Each structure stands twice: as structure tokens, then as C-alpha cells.
Amino acid sequence: MDQKLDTRSRILDIAEASVLEKGFEATSIEEIVAGAEISRGGFFYHFKDKNALARAMLERYIEVENKLYDDLFARARELNDDPLHCMLIGLKLLAEMLEEMPTGHPGCVIASTAYQDRLFDEGVRELNRQAILGWRKRFRAMFEEIAEIYKPRETVNMDALGDMVSGVVEGGLVLQRALREHNNASEQIMLFRTYLKLLFAPK
Amino acid sequence: MDQKLDTRSRILDIAEASVLEKGFEATSIEEIVAGAEISRGGFFYHFKDKNALARAMLERYIEVENKLYDDLFARARELNDDPLHCMLIGLKLLAEMLEEMPTGHPGCVIASTAYQDRLFDEGVRELNRQAILGWRKRFRAMFEEIAEIYKPRETVNMDALGDMVSGVVEGGLVLQRALREHNNASEQIMLFRTYLKLLFAPK
DNA sequence: GGTGAACTGGACTCGCAGTACAGTAGGGAG
DNA sequence: CTCCCTACTGTACTGCGAGTCCAGTTCACC
Numbered sequence: 034m035d036q037k038l039d040t041r042s043r044i045l046d047i048a049e050a051s052v053l054e055k056g057f058e059a060t061s062i063e064e065i066v067a068g069a070e071i072s073r074g075g076f077f078y079h080f081k082d083k084n085a086l087a088r089a090m091l092e093r094y095i096e097v098e099n100k101l102y103d104d105l106f107a108r109a110r111e112l113n114d115d116p117l118h119c120m121l122i123g124l125k126l127l128a129e130m131l132e133e134m135p136t137g138h139p140g141c142v143i144a145s146t147a148y149q150d151r152l153f154d155e156g157v158r159e160l161n162r163q164a165i166l167g168w169r170k171r172f173r174a175m176f177e178e179i180a181e182i183y184k185p186r187e188t189v190n191m192d193a194l195g196d197m198v199s200g201v202v203e204g205g206l207v208l209q210r211a212l213r214e215h216n217n218a219s220e221q222i223m224l225f226r227t228y229l230k231l232l233f234a235p236k
Numbered sequence: 237m238d239q240k241l242d243t244r245s246r247i248l249d250i251a252e253a254s255v256l257e258k259g260f261e262a263t264s265i266e267e268i269v270a271g272a273e274i275s276r277g278g279f280f281y282h283f284k285d286k287n288a289l290a291r292a293m294l295e296r297y298i299e300v301e302n303k304l305y306d307d308l309f310a311r312a313r314e315l316n317d318d319p320l321h322c323m324l325i326g327l328k329l330l331a332e333m334l335e336e337m338p339t340g341h342p343g344c345v346i347a348s349t350a351y352q353d354r355l356f357d358e359g360v361r362e363l364n365r366q367a368i369l370g371w372r373k374r375f376r377a378m379f380e381e382i383a384e385i386y387k388p389r390e391t392v393n394m395d396a397l398g399d400m401v402s403g404v405v406e407g408g409l410v411l412q413r414a415l416r417e418h419n420n421a422s423e424q425i426m427l428f429r430t431y432l433k434l435l436f437a438p439k
Numbered sequence: 440g441g442t443g444a445a446c447t448g449g450a451c452t453c454g455c456a457g458t459a460c461a462g463t464a465g466g467g468a469g
Numbered sequence: 470c471t472c473c474c475t476a477c478t479g480t481a482c483t484g485c486g487a488g489t490c491c492a493g494t495t496c497a498c499c
Contacts, residue, residue, distance in 0.1 A: 204407025
């Protein structure tokens, strides 16, 4: 039982690293089993097919990402109780974290899945959808809390503003991947942060 | 000669539609030749391999996209000569255009390529990179023109702000694909537009 | 000593990319 | 009229990776 968990998460580790580096399709089961030092039969013992692997990876990734956001904004809240400043601090921490990630943030997993749609079954797609909707809800709530104190200078759709956090991160990561630069994602977050300052700052 | 061009662009049309719908990997040469009503041999006569197809698609797409931006902001300039208002009008036009596109904007092609990296050769990746750098330059110039007239309320990195146009579009398209909603990209652009209004509007 | 979970290993099918090449239809140049 | 070139068709082949099937092995624990 212990060995099962070991092997299973070892497969996920290796698969995740490879998928982040070169994409899901380009990651062969052959190389996963070579990396994990198991047989092909062993792989299919744990995962029915590549789809099941994708699903497990997404589930794990979303959990990690949610915890990351929880911790990040909990820390920010410790530093400043005001919701606006908490958000601004949280975004700064997020930007710093992205800069420190050498190979790039796993946020890619979401976009990667979105763009290789037909490779995955409905379960994987729905998982992806729910993750983004979860972030929308999370950030929307935070922005509404801010808006109660700081009247926004322009009226904005709060759902869309919540989505913008995910959108800016994903977009930044696309740029980063395509440009082969390193700070695009964190720069984009910092610009978004400036946006929030302008939007909510008292006149 | 005429037939060659016909067939070649017919292949590109069919491939592009399929790639936008389900991704590059999921698009088989089999189905392209079926759609274009040619033989497999005919396909390989025009394109050495799938990589060559990707390259041709990207080249064509980037050309179309650049022309689109040219036309869009030329039209915006006709409507208002002030650089800030021209930008705001242009973004509104872009948002409206994205809403009218039923199957989603081809912007996906850039992200799609970025996330399936290792499938493509250096030529394709560089093409992708240059396209984004081109947009950075384009929008950076526009923002600098605006900044000469309207002093920005916060100092921002102009390259990053230029990138933000591409980033917001790409990020919005990722959301749209993953959520299966329809207006995410245009909503994100409208939020970015609000950002610019706040950033450059006189105090 | 028996049972079941966690594998190994090998043989097989299938779909798709890519290669090779022989043959052909049709238009233009001489 | 014929020659040649472009733009294909059609077939047959290799090779890779996913996924299936299954028989056999190891080891833990009841």
C-alpha cells in the first residue's frame, strides 16, 4: 500500500515535470516509466490511460495551487488587515514567487489542458473549468470586500475582475513561454496590481 | 500554378479550422487530406512534414493578425485623432470583434504553439517569439505617444504595458476555452481599457 | 500457507507520421 | 505535335507510441 502511493506519486512527479517542460502530447508513457523505473504494465496498473493520468495531475495541481493562494493571502492578511492592502501585498508576493520559479509556474497546466482540449475527456475539462470558477469566486469575494471600503472609480464587472487574476497569470505565462523571457508573468501581475491601486485608491 | 496555390491554401484553411477547434496534435493529416479532397501524397508534396504546416499556418496567421490591428487602429484614428481615445476606441472595436467570433479568435494559435513547444522546431518557435515582440513594439509606441500627452498617474514599464495587450487577449482566450463561455476575452479587454483610462486620465 | 496488492515482461493491435517511389493528367514552351 | 514540368494520385512500407491482454512473480499480512 505504501509502495503503491510511492509509485503513483512518483509517476505524477515525473509526468508533471515533463508535461510542464514539453507538453502533454510530447510526454510519452515510455519516458515516464523509464524515469519512474517501472514497467509499462506498472504504469497501466495505476492509470487506466493517459487521460486518467491527466486527470490525476490536474487534481493534484489544483489542490496545490489553491493551498498556495490560501497561504499567500493568509500571510498577506497577517501583514495588513485592510483588504485592499492585503490584496496588493498578496499580488506582490505572487509576483515574487513567479520570478523565483526557474522553469516556470505550473499555471501552464490549465492553459495547456485548455489548448489540447480534444485529447481529454469531459471529466478533465470539467475539472479545469471548476478550478477557474473557484478562483473567480475567491478573488471576486476579495474584490467585493475591498469595494465595500474603497468605492471603485469606475464600475467594473466583479466576476470579470476576479477572472482577471487568472487571466493575467495565464496570459503572462503564455508570453513567458513564447518569448523565452523570465519575468513576463510577474511583470504582468505587477501591472495588474497598479490597476487595482488606481481603481480602488481614494480620490 | 494556380491549382498549387489553391490546394495549398485550402490545406491551410482546413488545418487552421481543425487546429483551432481541437489543437495541433489532435489534428491528423488523414483528416486534413480528407477535408481538402487530396491524397496523402499530395499533402506531403506541399508540406515536408507537420512542422512545415505549423510554420506556414503561423506565418499566415501573424500576417492576418497584424493587418487586423493595422485596420482596427487606423479606423480608430479616423474616429478620434487623440492617441488615448484612439487606443480606447481600438480596444472597444477589438472587444466587439472578439465577441462576434463564434468559434473563438485565432489568437489561440500563439498560445497553442507556446504550449506544445517541443513538437515544433526552432523556426516555428522563433516566428512565434517575433510576432509577440512585434506587438510589444506596436503597442509600446502607441502608449508612449499617449504618455507624452497624458502623464501616467503611476509609473509603468512601457514594454510590459505593451505586452499586456497580448497577454490580456491570450489570457482571456485561455479562460474562454477552459470555461466554455463566450465573452471572457472581450470582457478582459474592456477591463484593460478601464485600466488605461485610469492610468492616463488627467487628475 | 493462502490471499491479494503491486507489480514485471512480453506479445499483440491499432492509428498516425513520415518515406519512397512509380505513375499520370494537363498546361505551356519550343 | 511532343516534350517537360508541375501538381498531383496511389500504394506499399517503416517506425513509434498508446492501449490491451495476460501469465507469472514478489512480498506483506492475516
